[in-house]
Amino acid sequence: MNVPASPPRTHRWQRGLLPTVAAVAGIALFASAGQWQYRRMGQMEMLRAQFDAATAAPVTGLPRDVDDWNAWRYRPVVVDGAFDAAHQVLIDNKVEDGRAGYHVVTPLIIDDGRAVLVDRGWVAAGPSRAQLPSATPPAGNVSVHGRVNVPTPNYIEFGRDAPAGTVWQNLDPARVARATGVAFLPIVVEQTAPLHQGDDLVRAWPAPDFGIERHRIYMAQWYLFAVLTAGLWLYFNVRRPRSAPEDD
Numbered sequence: 001m002n003v004p005a006s007p008p009r010t011h012r013w014q015r016g017l018l019p020t021v022a023a024v025a026g027i028a029l030f031a032s033a034g035q036w037q038y039r040r041m042g043q044m045e046m047l048r049a050q051f052d053a054a055t056a057a058p059v060t061g062l063p064r065d066v067d068d069w070n071a072w073r074y075r076p077v078v079v080d081g082a083f084d085a086a087h088q089v090l091i092d093n094k095v096e097d098g099r100a101g102y103h104v105v106t107p108l109i110i111d112d113g114r115a116v117l118v119d120r121g122w123v124a125a126g127p128s129r130a131q132l133p134s135a136t137p138p139a140g141n142v143s144v145h146g147r148v149n150v151p152t153p154n155y156i157e158f159g160r161d162a163p164a165g166t167v168w169q170n171l172d173p174a175r176v177a178r179a180t181g182v183a184f185l186p187i188v189v190e191q192t193a194p195l196h197q198g199d200d201l202v203r204a205w206p207a208p209d210f211g212i213e214r215h216r217i218y219m220a221q222w223y224l225f226a227v228l229t230a231g232l233w234l235y236f237n238v239r240r241p242r243s244a245p246e247d248d
């Protein structure tokens with residue numbers, strides 16, 4: 001019986017080296033991506049916990065001498081003052097239940113002399129762009145119940161010209177301050193309760209999407225890829241070779 005010669009051991013080792021290196025690199029890459037998603041998920045869980053703690057905090061007035069307003073994000077507050085209707089603006093391209101409209105943002109001159117922007121809620125757009133909705137704020141002193149938010153300074157806007165008129169594309173307290181000459185706090189108070197009967201502005205302030213479940217799914221996928229790669233390498237490299245058939 002003639003038995004075919006086995007390939008040299010060195011040749012077999014060299015032939016399996018490249019798949020092994022590729023498998024190790026793939027496992028390391030997939031595991032690293034899974035770890036990154038795990039860390040991001042942990043960060044988002046911390047932010048969610050901070051959000052829950054902020055919304056559960058007792059209602060308070062706006063503090064003074066705040067170094068970082070981000071620590072006050074989503075905290076419930078009550079602010080006493082009078083609306084400045086002359087400098088009210090409408091933030092464009094806001095959709096509620098599939099309907100186009102605006103967010104009505106009105107400056108509030110606080111009793112202590114400071115000024116803050118109040119997002120009073122959403123109003124539906126008129127039949128044409130030339131017909132803006134009417135959302136006149138109440139006159140006199142009011143007590144606005146709301147939550148603190150910090151508008152992001154990073155936004156995309158068409159055109160380089162400064163906003164003019166009533167309709168603005170984005171809410172930026174610094175730009176509103178430059179346009180009106182009024183020094184505003186770098187926050188917005190999102191009003192949560194109506195101030196008078198007949199106030200039909202929509203105030204639906206959803207919780208942020210922290211993406212915790214999305215990071216969890218991605219993490220599981222990357223770890224699964226690592227396990228599959230290791231399993232395939234083991235299957236093709238460690239499995240026992242079949243015995244050669246015996247001749248009678």
